[in-house]
Amino acid sequence: MATQMAVNSGASLWGPLKELWEAVEGAIWRRQPESVYLLDLQLKKHKPSFLTLFKNPMKSAEQREKVRKASTEGIAVQGQQGVRLLPEQLISEAFILSDLFDLGELAALELLLAGEHQQPHFPGLTRGLVAVLLYWDGKRCVANSLRSLIQSRHGKTFTLDLSPELVNLTMRFTDELMAQGLTKQILNLLSDISVTREFERLQKERGLGNEKHRKEVSDLIKECRQSLAECLFAWTCQSPLSKEDTLTLIGHLEMVTAEADGSLDSVNLALVMALLYCLDVSFLEQGTEDREGIHALPLLTEKQYVAAVHSRLVEGQAWKLPGLQAVVQLAWALSLRAVSQLPQGAALVEFTEADEALADQALLGGVFLFLTEGILGSDGFSQEEFYTRRLHSLITDFLALMPMKVKQLRNRADEDARLIHMALQMGSEPPSSLRKDLDHLMILIGEFYSKDPFELELALEFWCPSESLQHTSLTGSFLGVPLQRPPHKQVVLSKFVRQMGDLLPATLYIPYLRMLKGLANGPQCSHYCFSLLKTNGAPHENRQAGVSGSVVSWEHFFHSLMLYHENLRRDVPSADSMQYRHPPIRGITQRELEGLTAFLQLLTTIITWSENARLALCEHPQWTPVVVMLGLLQCSVQPVLKAQILHALAAFGKSPEIAASLWQSLEYTQILQTVKVPGQRQAAGIEVELNEIESSCEEYPLTRAFCHLISTLVESALPVNLGAGLRAPGFQPYLDFLRDSVFLAFPTRAYRRPAEKWEVAEAVLEVFHKLLRVYEPQPADFLQEMVELQGEQMPAHKPPGHSLMFHLLNDSPTLSLCLSLLEEGACQLDTYAPFPGKKQLESAVLHCLCLLELALQKEVTFMDLLRESQTSLLVSPVEQLLQGVSARSRQADHITNIARYLYHSSSNPDAAFQSAKILRRIARYPNIQSRLVGDFTHDQAVSKKLMAGFVECLDSEEAQEGVAADDSDPEKRVARIHHETKIHILNLLITSLELKGPNLGLYLLGYEVKKPVSSTNLQDPGVLGCPRSCLHAILSLLQRGSEWRTGPVLTKQAPQLAELCYQVIYQLCACPDTSGPTMRYLRTSQDFLFSHLQHLPFIVPENEIAALSQMSWLMKTAAIELRVTSLNRQRSHTQRLLNLLLDDQPHTLHADGETGMEEESRSVSGFLHFGTVSKVRRRLLSVLDAIDFSQEAPELLQLDFFERAQIEQVITNCEHVNEQGHTVCNVKLLHRVLVAEINALQGMAAIGQRPLLLEEVNSILQQVVERNRVRCSLNAKRHALQSWRSLVETILTACPSELIPADQRQLIIRDLLLDLHDKVGKLMRRKIRGQGVTNQLIWVNEFHHVRGGGFQRLRAHLYGALLYYLQIAQKPEEPETLQTGNSMWERLTAPEDCFSKLQRENLAIIESYGTALMEVVCRDACDGHEIGRMLALAVLDRVLSIDRQCQWLVYLCNSGYLRVLVESLRQDDAALQTLLTPQPPLLKPLYIYESKMALLTRVAKTAQGAMELLRCGLIGQLVECQVFHMLPQNDALRVFGQRDPSGFIPSPLERYRQILLPTLRLMQVILTSTTTQHQQGAAQVQTSFTKRVISLLQRQGLSLLVRLVGTDRARYLKQIEETVSPGDLAEKREEMEVAMQQICANIMEYCQTLLLQSSAEAQFSLCLFSPSASEPADVAVPSARVPSLGLVLLLLKNSTTDFFRYHDSHRQSLNKLERVEQLPPEELKELCQVLVSGSGGVEKIPSVQRNVLAKRRLVQLVNNRAKLLALCSYIIETCLFVIWRHLEFYLLYCTPTDPKDSLLPAQSVLGCFCMRDSFIAFCVDPSGSRGLSVSRVSQQDLEQLQSDVANSFNEPLQRKLLEVEGLYSKTRSRHTFIQALTRRIRGLVHHAKG
Helix, strand or coil: CCCCCEEEECCCCCHHHHHHHHHHHHHHCCCCCHHHHHHHHHHHHHHHHHHCCCCCCCCCCCCCHHHHHHHHEEECCCCCCECCCHHHHHHHHHHHHHHCCCCCCCHHHHHHHHHHHHHHCCCCCCHHHHHHHHHHHHHHHHHHHHHHHHCCCCCCCCCCCCCCHHHHHEEEHHHHHHHCCCHHHHHHHHHHHHHHHHHHHHHCCCCCCCCHHHHHHHHHHHHHHHHHHHHHHHHHCCCCCCCCHHHHHHHHHHCCCCCCCCCCCHHHHHHHHHHHHCCCCCCHHCCCCCCCCHHHHHHCCHHHHHHHHHHHHHCCCCCCCHHHHHHHHHHHHHHHHHHHHCCCHHHHHHCCCCHHHHHHHHCCCCHHHHHHHHHHHCCCCCHHHHHHHHHHHHHHHHHHHHHHHHHHHHHHHHHHHHHHHHHHHHHCCCCCCCHHHHHHHHHHHHHHCCCCCCCCCCCHHCCCCCCCCCCHCCCCCEEECCCCCHHHHHHHHHHHHHHCCCCCCHHHEEEEHHHHHHHHHHHHHHHHHHHHHHHHHHHHHHHHHHCCCCCHHHHHHHHHHHHHHHHHHHHCCHHHHHHHCCCCCCCCCHHHHHHHHHHHHHHHHHHHCCHHHHHHHHCCCCHHHHHHHHHCCCCCHHHHHHHHHHHHHHHHHHCCHHHHHHHHHHHHHHCEEECCCCCCCCCCCHHHHHEEEEEECCCCCCHHHHHHHHHHHHHHHHCCCCCCCEEECHHHHHHHHHHHHCCCCCCCCCCCHHHHHHHHHHHHHHHHHHHHHHHHCCCCHCCCCCEEECEEEEEECCCHHHHHHHCCCCCHHHHHHHHHHHHHHHHHHHCCCCCCHHHHHHHHHHHHHHHHHHHHHHHHHHHHHHHHHCCEEEEEEEHCCCCCCCCCCCCCCCCHHHHHHHHHHCCCHHHHHHHHHHHHHCCCCCHHHHHHHHHHHHCCCHHHHHHHHHHHHCCCCCCCCCCCCCCCEEEEEEEEHHHHHHHHHHHHHHHHHHCCCCHHHHCCCCCCCCCCHHHHHCCCHHHHHHCCCHHHHHHHHHHHHCCCCCCCCHHHHHHHHHHHHHHHHHHHCCHHHHHHHHHHHHHHHCCCHHHHHCCCCCCCHHHHHHHHHHHHHHHHHHHHHHHHHHHHCCCCHHHHHHHHHCCCCCCCCCCCCCHHHHHHCCCHHHHHHHCCCCCCCCHHHHHHHCCCCCCCCCCCCCCCCCCHHHHHHHHHHEEEEEECCEEEHHHHHHHHHHHHHHHCCCCCCHHHHHHHHHHHHHHHHHHHHHHHHHHHHHHHHHHHHHHHHHHHHHHHHHHHCCCCCCCCHHHHHHHHHHHHHHHHHCCCCCCCCCCCHHHHHHHHHHHHHHCHHHHHHHHHHHHHHHHHHHHCCCCCCCCCCCCCCHHHHHHHCCCCCCCHHHHHHHHHHHHHHHHHHHHHHHCCCCCCCCCCHHHHHHHHHHHHHCCCCHHHHHHHHHHCCCHHHHHHHHHHHHHHHHHCCCCCCCCCHHHHHHHHHHHHHHCCCHHHHHHHHHHHHHHHHHHCHHHHHHHCCCCCHCCCCCCCCCCCCCCHHHHHHHHHHHHHHHHHHHHHHHHHHHHHHHHHHHHHHHHHHHHHHHHHHHHHCCCCCCCCHHHHHHHHHCCCCHHHHHHHHHHHHHHHHHHHHHHHHHHHHHHHHHHHCCCCCCCCECCCCCCCCCCCCCCCCCCCCHHHHHHHHHHHHHHHHHHHHHHHHHHHHCHHCCCHHHHHHHHHCCCCCCCCCCCCCCHHHHHHHHHHHHHHHHHHHHHHHHHHHHHHHHHHHHHHHHHHHHHCCCCCCCCCCCCCCCHHHHHHHHHHHHHHHHCCCCHHHHHHHHHHCCHHHHHHHHHHHHHCHHHHHHHHHHHHHHHHHHHHHHCCCCHHHHHHHHHHHHHHCC
16 A cells, blocks of 8 residues: 555656656657657556546545655655655645645645755745646646647648558547547536636635746646637537537537627637537538548538537527627528538438528627627637638638628618618618628628738638629739639629629728728738729719719729818918917818728728839829828828828838838928928927827827838838938938937826827837848948038938937937836836736837847947047947946846846747847956846845746747748747747857856856855755756756657757757866866766767757767867866776777667666776677767768859959958857848949949849859858867867876776777778778778878878878877887896897887888878978978988888988988078077977987988988088077076076077087987998098087086086085976986986096097006096085096096995886885885876876886886996996006106106106196196196105005905996996906006006
8 A cells, every 4th residue: 555655756747747748749749750659658648637637636534644644654755765754834735735626635745745846947936836836737738738639630621741650549549538528528627617716716725926926827727728628629620529519519608708898718719619610511612532521520411410409509598698699600501501502401401491590690699790899809819720711711601602691781781871861861860770780791801801810811712813804904814823714702702892892882981991901911912902993993084974983992082082182281270370279170070080091091901012002003193192191191180090191101111112202202291390490480290299289189199100100111211311402411300309209208298098108119119220220330420521501511410320329328318218118118027917008018128128239239330430530429338338227226227127038038038039139248248247247146036036037048948949030930930039049048158158257157057156166066956945047957958858869859959059058068167167066066966978978979960060069069078077087086987988988889778878787897898809799889989970071162153243353352351250269251241242332333234234233142142151151060070070089089198097908998099090091081082991000001191192281280190190100119118127138149030029010011011102102201301381390300210210221211312302401401500599599589490400400310320321411511511500609608597407497498508408419419420320431421520510519528528527526416416406396306316317427427438538549558648637546625616727536536436336326226126116016005106206297196096007107117217227327337447447547657657757857858758748738638728838837747746646546446446346347247348347457457556666
C-alpha cells in the first residue's frame, strides 16, 4: 500500500499532462521524427484523462489520514529513498487546495510540492498560488491536446498534411472518445466552469495573488473553455455529430446569452459555428473527389436525424437569444434547400418543403442584425479562418439559393421607402412597424467583407468578370487571364450587387454604399467596384438630354461634391468676420452628412486598394476630386466630414506622383496656416479647428485624420522646397504644429471618449517615427543656409529628422513627454486590466521606444558631424539624458521604465523587442553599466521584476528562428519578434561581459555585484533563495533535448540563438572572475559539457555557419574545462571528457544518457588499443569532418551599365565590421548609394533605361549578399578550426599524460595528422596514397602547392610541422654513465636502432621529391616573410644533418643559394647594428641572423661544406661587418652575469654576444673541418678575422683566469642567486658552473697551444707565467704584474677538488635515476620543482608525470656533471702540462740575471726576449719596458720557485691526481698522461739543476 501511496513530486495533475501536450505538439504541429510512436505511448497512458475529462481524483479518508501523518511519520516520494517529513504548514495548505478544487489529498499535496519546485519560474508567488496555476495549466494541456488530436482528423473542411499513420492513430483514438460521450462532457464542463465562479472560490481561500497571477489564472481558465469549445468546432468541421450530440448541442445553445454589447463570447461563438458546420452541406457543391462525405452525412442518409433536428428547430421552445435561434433556423433552411436539389433530397421532401417557412421565421427573428451584432461583433470571430468561410457560405447561399426571398426583401424595402416618403411629405411620423431586413443584409455584407484578416478576398465571388454583354469595357480578359464561363452562383451574386443599385430608394442608399465598401475590400475587388461605379454613371452630355445616370456612380458622387463645394464656398466668412467663433453652418443636413461620409469611405477603400483607380480619378479633368475635397476643407463643414475627406486624400497620397502635387495643394490651400497674412488678427486653418472647435467638443477626428494624412504623405514623398517663395521652404511648420499643438498638448486636453487620447498620441508619434526612420545625418544639415524671401535673408529650415534628433538629444519637452509616456504605459500595463484605448497606448509607447532607439542609433554620426561643423548647437547623448530624474517619480528611473517592458513580452512582444534593442545600445557604454546595475538593484521589488522580465523573454516558447520577415502571418511575426528579442538580450550580455564589473551582464546572470564576483556561489533556482537568472534560462534553452539521441533541440531549431548561448557560457568560463563559480556550477549541477559534447558534431544543413560557431564556442569551453580539471587534479572529470572525445570503440549510452559505471572505471587506453572490435570514428575527428575545407567563391560581377572597378570601390567603401567581428558590406547603404546614383541621371535615355539599371543594381546587391555570406562562412570555419586546434592542443599538452599512454598518444596524433592531411590534400587537389611511413611525411607534398605570396602563413605552418616531425627521429638524451664505451667495431656492427631507421626512411621520402622540394625550401630560406625564412633555414639545417650523401649540400652549393646566403650577411650588418642601441626596434634581424649562422655552421661541419663557404668569401663578408666593432661600453651592462630585469629583451651586451658567439662557433667549425691540405682556410680565418677578435681577448685574457680561480667565482654564483628567480636558480647555477669551467679550460688550452706553437723543445719555449709558485694573496683583484705559476697550481688544486665533488654528485644522481620509482615524495617534488614554473605547480602534477619529470631532471643532472667532469679532467691535464713546461724551462734552462754570472749571455737574452714577447702579449699595458723589467729572474726566485712547488705539489695532491686518472682518464682520455706528467714534475722539483 505504501508504494501506491507514494507522492509524485512532478504532480500527476500537471507534470505528466505537460509531457502529453509536448508529445501531441511534437507529433502534430512540429512533426518531429519518431513522434508518432511517442504519441501512441502517451495516448495509451493518458486515455483515462480524456475519458473522464477534467475529472479530479476522488478524496478519501485513507489519503487524508496518510497526509495528516506526513509531518510525524513522513511520506514516500517517488524516485527518492526513504520517507520525507513534511511541515504542518504544507499539510494544511494541501487540505485547503483539496477542498478548493474537490480533489484527492495526495493529488493536492503533489501540486503543492510541484509548486514549490516551480516557484523560481514564478517570482513573487507562494507555492500555493503556483499550485493553482499548475492545476489549471494541467487542465489546459489536456484541452489543447484534445483539440489538436481532433484537428488532425481527416475530413471535409481542411487537412494538416500529416502522415497516414498519425491520422489513423488520432482518428481511432478520437472516435473512441466520441463514442463514450465526449460532446456531453464538453458541454457540461462549459456550463460548469466559469471564470467568475472559479474566482469567487479562489478569492474565498486566498488563492489569488497579484494582478499578474489573476490575469494568468483567468487566461488559463478562458483557454481551457475555449479549447474545449474548439474541440467540438474542429470535429464538426471535419465530420458531423451524431443525432443525440447535435440535439445536445442545440439544447446547450438554447440557453446561451449574449455579452453586454449584444455579441457572443468566443466560447459560444465556437459552439454556434460548430452547429453551423454540423448543418452544412455546401461542401458538396465543391465537387469533392471522394464521395465518402455523402455517405457519412446523416443529413442525407438518416431520416430520423433530419426529423429530430427539424422538429427541434421548428416546434422547439423559444431560445434565450432569438437572434441566435434565427441564425440556426436560416442555416437549417438553407441546408434543406440545398438537399432538395440533390438526388437524395427526394426522400426528405416532407421536410425540405418547409424551408421557405423557416427562412421567414429566421427573418422575423432579425437574423441579419444578429449576424452583424452578435457574431461579427464577437472578438473571436476574426481570429478563425473557418468562421469566415462558413459565414461567407451562409450569406452567399441565402442570396443564391433563395432568390425569391431576396426579391421579396427588395420589394418590401421599396414599399417601406414609399411609406416613409409619404410620411415625410405629410409631415407625420413614419410607421413604427417597418422592417429593415434588406438594410441589415446589406450592412452585414458590408461589415463582413470589409475585414479580411486572412486575405482570402472572398468578396470576389460577388463580381463577375463579364458582367453584361452591353459593357464591352469589361469583357475579354481581366488582368491578362482569359475568361471562362463563371459559376452560376457567381453570376447570381453579381446580379444581386447590380440590381440592388438600380432605382435605389433613398432609405437604402447608405446601406448599399456600405455594402459596396465591404465588397470593394481587396486588390481585385476594388478594381471591379471602380469599374461598376464608372459604368453606372451616364456621361454628362446624356444627362443634358434627360437620361439620368445611377445615383451610385462616380459621375453622381463627384458632381454632388462639386455642387456642395460651390454652395458652401459662398458661405466662407471673410477675413474680417473671423472674430465669430462659430460661423453659421448651413447647407449639409445630418442625412446628407451620413451619405457623404459613406461615399467618402467607399472612395477611400477603392483607392486604397487600387492604384489604377487612384490615378484615373485624380487625373479626371471634370471631377478633379483632390481640388474639390481640399476646397471643401476650407468651407464650414462638420469636423467629422473633414476628417473623412482627409482620410480620402491620404488614400490618394499613397501614390508618390499624386503625393507630390498634394503637398503643393495643401500648402496652397493653407489647411495648416504656414504663412501669416499681414494684418490678420487670428490664425486660420486646422490649428483653429483644433483649439476652438474640437477642444470644446472634446472630440478630435480632424486632428487624427490630419496626422494620418501627413503620415501617408511623408511615406510617399517629402518635397524639400515645400512653400518656396512665400516662406522659408521645408516641412518645419507642419512639424512645429504636430509637435507643439498636437503632441505636447495632448495630455492636457479633455476627451469625451477616453480612448481618443491615446489615438491622438499614436497618430502624431507615428509621423515622428517615420520622419526619424528615413533621416540620415548629412554634413549639409549642420551648415546654416540662408534663403532670400521678399528681399530679406532668412535662415533655411533643416530636414524634419534633424529637428527631431535635436529635440531628442536635449532635455526638451518632447523627450520628457516621450519618457513620461513610457512610464505611464508601464504603469498601465502593470495593472493587467483592460481600459479604453489600451491598444493605442501600446502603439504610442512602441513609437516612443522606436524614436529612442533610432536616436541612439543615429546619435554617433549626428554628433560627429556636429563636432566637425563647429556649429554652436548644444546636444547630449541619449544614454546620458536617460539617466536624468523623472518628474513623476522623482527618481532616475527612465532606463528602468524601458526595461520594465521586457516583463510584458508575452502580451506586448514589440515593446519588449524595442526595449531590448535600446538596452543593448546603452550597454556599450562602460560608464553607464555600473550606474545601471545600481538603478536596477537599489529597490528589491523592482530588481526581482526586471530580472523576471529578462528571464521571461529568454524562456519564451513562442520564439521561432528563420521566419521570413514578411508580416502577413501575425503568429509567425510574433514568433520572429520573440526570437529577435532573445538575440538582443544575449548580445547585451555578451557586450556587458566584455566590460569591467560590476556590469549588467553579471547582474542578469546571477553573479555578485556588491561583493567580489569570484565569491559567487551559483545554485539551481530556488536553492538557498537563489532566483532564476538569465544563466538558468540560457542553460535550460541549451539543455532541452540534450538527453535525447538527436541532441539539443536549440542547435537545429534556432542555430543563431544557440550560437550566442554557447558564446555567453564560454565568456563566463574564460573570464578569470566568473570562471571558477561558472565551471563549478556547470560541472556539478548541470553536467553541461559532457551532455553537449556527446552530440558533436552539430550538423545544421540550412545554417552551416551558425553550427560551426556553436561547436567553436563549445570546444573552446571544453578546452578550458580540461585544463582546469587537469590542474586541479579532478581526474575523473578529465578522464570522462577524454573518453568522450578520443574513444574509437563503440559504446552505448544508457536510457538516461549517462555512460555506465564500468565504462567510467576504464582509462582511455582501454578504448584506444587496436582490437577486433569494429571501430567508430573518434569524436574529435568527426568534428573535423563537419568543417568543409573548400569554399565556393562568388563569380565576378557581369555589368552592362556600371563600371566594375568603380562598383568594387563603392562596395569597399560600404564595408564595415559587424557584431561578430567580420568585415562585410552594408547592403542597405550600398543600395542607397546605387539608387541615388540612378536618380541623379538626367535625360530621356536614363528614364527609359531605369528598369534595366534597377535590375543591374539588384544583381549587384545579390552578389554582395553572397560575398558577405562567403566571408562569414570563411570566418566561421577559421574560428571552428582554431577552437578545434586549441582543444586538441589542450588534450595533448595540458592533460595528465598517464590518462593517455605514450603509444596511444602516438596513435591519436597519427589519426589526427592523416585526417588533416586528407582534408588539406583534397583542398590542394592532390593526394598521396602511400603505404607505411609514406603517410608519415604527408605534408612534404604540400610545399609544391603553396607557392606564391598568399600562402606564406600556410607554408610557415607546414615548415613548423615538418620540423617537429623530423625532430621525432632525434635520439632522446641519455644519461652519461662514464662506463667503458663500446669498441668501434661493436658500434659499427650494432643493429640499427629505430631512430636511425626513421631518419633513413624520412630522408628517402624527402629525396624522392628531387630538386623541386630543394628549390622551394632554398628559395624560402633566402626570401619571404621572416618567420618563413627562419623555419626554412631550420628545415635545411635539419635535413643537412641527416643527409649522409650530401645531396642537399651539393644542390645548395651548385644552385648558388649558398652564395646568396653568404652574401646576405653584409645586408644583415646594418640591421644588426641597430640592435646594439639600448632600445632596439625589432629583434627579427637577430633571429634570422642566428638561424643563418646555425645553417652555415651545419654546412661547415663537412670539409666539402667548409671549403665551399671559404670559396663563397664567407670570411671576407664577416670581416667587413661593422657590428663586431660595436662592443657596448657601458660598464654596468658589462658586469659578467648581469641580466636586464625587464625580461624578454636581452641587454645590449647579451645581444652583442648573441651576434658574436655564433660567428666564433662558425670559425671554430671551419678550422676543425678544413684538413691540413686545406690550410688556407685556417690562414684566412687567422689572418683576417682573428685580428679583430684577438684585441678583445687581449683585453680579457688571463685576467679572466685570475678572476675565476679565486673567490670571484663564489661571488658570481652568489650574484646569480640574488638576481634570478628561485624557480630558475638551479638551472642557471648549473649553466654558470659549466661556463666558468669552460672558460678556464679554453684559456688553459690557449696557453698550451701557445707553448706548443712557440717551440717543440722546452729550452726555446715561450713563458707565460712568472716563476713564482706561491698562491696569489688576493686573486680577486687582478694583479698588475704578470700572472704567476702559482695561479695555475691553484687552478690545478681547485679543479681536482671540484672533480671529486662532481664525481660524487654524478654517482648519486645515477643511483637515483636507477631507482626513481622508490624515491621519497619530497625528493621527487624537489627534482620536479626546477622543471615546473609556479609555486603550487608541483602539487597539481599527477604522480606518474612527477616520475617522468624527475627522471628527466636526473638525466639533466647526470649529463651536467659528466660535462663538468670532462672539463675538470681537461683543465687538470692542461694545467699539469703548462706547469711541467714552465718548470722545465725555469729549473733546467733559465739563467738567473745576477750580474756576477755572465757565462751564457745569449741564452739569457733569448729567454728574456721570449718572455718579453709573451708577457707583452698578456700585459694590460703592453709596453716593452714593463715586459723587460718583469722578466728579470734572479737565482733566489728560482730557488723559491723550486721550494714552493715542492710544498704545493705534495704527496696528497699527487695521489688525488692519480686517482682522477684511475676514475676518469683511463676510459675517457689519454691513458697514463697525468701519471707521466706528475712523475716528471716530481722529478724536476726533487732533483736540483745539474
